[in-house]
Amino acid sequence: MAWLIAKKDFLLNLISTRFIIAFLLCLFLIPFTVIVNVNDYQNRLRVYQVEKAKAEKEFKQTRVYSGVRPEIVKPPQALSIFCKGISNNVGNRVTIYLGKIPLFAQGKTAERDNPLLNSFFSIDFINVIAIIMSLLALVFSYDIFSKEKENGTLKLIFSNRISRSSFLSGKIAGIYLTLIPILLFNFILSCLIIIFSQDVSLTANDWLHVALLFFASFIYMSFFIFLSTFISSKVKCSITSIIINLFLWIWFLFLFPNISTYLVKTFSKVGLYENMKYAMDQLDNEFSDKCVNFNNSFDIDRDHFNLNGGYDGYFETTGDSREVIDFEIKIKTFKEPLRIDYADKKWVYQKKYLDDLMKQKKLAKSFAWFSPSDLFENISSSLCQTNTQEYNDFMSNVRDYRKTFVQYFVDNKMFELPEYITPQDINTFPPKKKLEKMWNSIKCIEDCPPSWFSNYYPYLDLSDIPVFKFHQTSLIQELSQSIIKLSFLVIISIIFFYLTVLSFRKYDLR
Amino acid sequence: MLKTIFIREIQQNVSSLRFQISLFIVIITFAIGTVSYIISYKDNIKNFEKYEKENIKRIREDAKESASILAVNNRMFMHRPKSNGFISDCKDKYFPNQYNYSAYYVRDFQIGKGSVNPFIKDSNEINWVFIVTVILSFLSLLFSFDLISGEKETRTLALCLSNSISRGTLFFGKYLSVITVIMLETIIGVIISLIILLIFGDIQFTNIIIIDILGFLVFTLIFVACVTAFGLLTSVITKKSNISLLYSLAIWLIFIVIIPNTSIFWANKLFKIEHVEAVINKKDKEADEINRNAPEGSWSSNSGNLFHPEHELRAKNQTNLLNNEKKYMDAYNNSRLRQLESTRLFTLFSPVCLFNYITEAYLGGGYLRFKKNWNGLHVYQKQFLGFFKNFDAKDNKSPHWYNPYENYSTTRKFVDISEVPVYKEKQILFGERLQYLSNYLIIMIIYTGVIFFLGFAVFVKYDVRG
Structure with missing residues (x-):
């Protein structure tokens, strides 16, 4: 019946x-909806492939260890077509630095081409x-x-x-x-x-x-x-x-x-991100002051023939005198461990900010028990691996990898090696006086020996550097x-x- | 007769279960929203003031070092939390609210990282505009979907029209009564919210705030009239109220979920802009070309000697690089603005979007606020650069080779911070706001009129027999 x-x-x-x-x-x-999200996934995949290729190329094309900063690019989840979770709010790219423990992933997934469109939800x-x-x-x-x-x-x-x-x-x-x-x-x-x-x-x-x-x-x-x-x-x-x-x-x-x-x-409550950044900037200034004081404690003329520098202590030089290169090694031996220490100090502020965000998230999760739609959304994002848990697991893996990477540099005393700042053989740097004499005989840049230019040297063999593994x-x-x-x-x-x-x-x- | 129908309908609605439940929900949401706003506003202001203090400290430090450092260093301007945010936050936290600039260039805009918690999905703040767009729009449909079809089912429609009453009077009377009931709920909610704000809030009720509140009520009235017209239309195109209800719900979903939430897709399909990487690639390619063609010595520097001859070449090269960046990024930023404006036009089918744009402009937030600051900073940047150049011109120890990125070849003299022009966000004039919202308002009024008369035209031929 x-x-x-x-x-x-x-x-x-x-x-x-x-x-x-x-x-x-x-x-x-x-x-x-599915077509829109397939389209979105295809875009993410395109960005991922471009970024991954770029990161791999940049990693391989390094001549000094101070330029070795691996970039991890996270592939998009195919199941995000069904449930985006937080994948639209967070990035997909993390660069491993000595001077900074990564707080968030960066990258295009978190920043649309047009931020003005963020006023529309999807x-x-x-x-x-x-x-x-x-x-x-x-x-x-x-x-x-x-x-x-x-x-x-x-x-x-x-x-x-x-x-x-x-x-x-x-x-x-x-x-x-x-x-x-x-x-x-x-x-x-x-x-x-x-x-x-x-x-x-x-x-x-x-x-x-x-x-x-x-x-x-x-x-x-x-x-x-x-x-x-x-x-x-x-x-x-x-x-x-x-x-x-x-x-x-x-x-x-x-x-x-x-x-x-x-x-x-x-x-x-969560404090303003910018205020946390200001506190970190203060530590950066403190670090810079210490480095300047250390530099000033030596009386040496730091004239470089060919110098490239950049973020996180990247320093690549060739064609200098032996005195200058010895001094730069001394600076790096002092500066890089200090940079790592300051990264830990900055992490205190970052961790507090992250904990506050997570507290909010936990509270939101507790509230979700009162709403079937929120529960359903949480279940779905968990099944599609686009939830906070999955992102946090990825970020903690990245932070663990950074630890391993830094430890590798410390254990192998990389900061004390000439290869950290120059691809040129240390024994080929002439004493200052000899270099000055050589300079006097050079009329134009074309007269300089090719070994004074960094592109004369091959890229580093980085097969020993620890590699990040996705879990x-x-x-x-x-x-x-x-x-x-x-x-x-x-x-x-x-x-x-x-x-x-x-x-x-x-x-x-x- | 209109008065009789109007009063009868009001009495019926007010005594109905839907009125009681909806009033309860409206009161609860207005109260929760206001209490939360008061707490978060205090907190936001405290955080903002801390940020501003630190920002001023940095500007002072730079000025103390030299006017050149003050000019070349990148600064950030950030929006202050709005005091009328209890009416609407205008989605300010989802709009770019930070701008990077120096004396030479207003570089870009971005959404502050701290604006939203990335681990929590995007959500609306519970303010008056949210309550109107979600709850009251729903209620307008819920009160109007069975106005005609429901009466037909209970066979009172034929009875009603057997009296000397025109269809127009009946239709208009019913329409007016729903609008009145919804506005009654709105006013009750607003009063409760204002009482909470008066007792616990730090907000001063200036004339501007009072005008904001009155304006909000007027726009709400027009919005409710528009949505009710849709409800009435669904009621006359069907014979059964449950079908009218389905149509109403479908319309509501289209207006509140589908149109606003598919906008990004349409923006990317119909109003496509270049990918940012492509623009950066082009810019970098041309920058490489500039560097390649730069005369020898253009990268030479000597921080100890301002008059180091190559500094002039370096300044010229850096200026060329800046002009190159400006050429690409200004064009790209303008295309971003155009993309948003075009996408907004596409969403005008939804009265919910229209109402959001109207209130956003009226309260001086959202896109209008962003655009005002973006343009204002461009004007200010020219003033700032003018000031710096005048200051530098007075220093005969400076070679006056303006380098937009470095302080190698301009004055090393410190500057008194009180003399430096400072960017301050200007209040958007009332006339300007009205001018901006007028197009949206006209569309909404026309929309309301068309739907109402369409409903009426169908009702004229409506078979009232049960």
């Missing part, structure tokens, strides 16, 4: 205007599913009892030999029979678009994640079905039911997420992050179902 009711409801729904509107809405919104597949499927769940179940009652068919049904539980399960099955094809259609359509898109290839593991996303969407949709069914069992007319349902929908989907984020930002989060780790949240949604849905059963037992059929 329950199956008959389910079949009848399914067929009635299928020819209803609401099904047509819902189907059309999905038919327009889903492909559009949506992804999961946002659309969250909005549309919850709305459809409410629209198809708000009048589950009241409609039959208003039409007078409820009494008629129960004049037959049918139990209330059969009727209830038939009705709910009817809603599932209507909504599951829509949900499945959305996923199949988006997967087809992805399959036929250029440059997008999902691995078997990714497809497994998509299947899990479908499962999460199903549970999320069930929550709204049971919520709406419960409300329908409590009120007498359809209009009251839909009004209450819609208020709950707008509260859960549009108001609560914004209110909770605003409250989190209000009550968990992928395992499926079990991701599931462990999501399983509690999913279970919570399941439990709440069961509670609503149980309450509906209780309420429907006493439902006045007249």
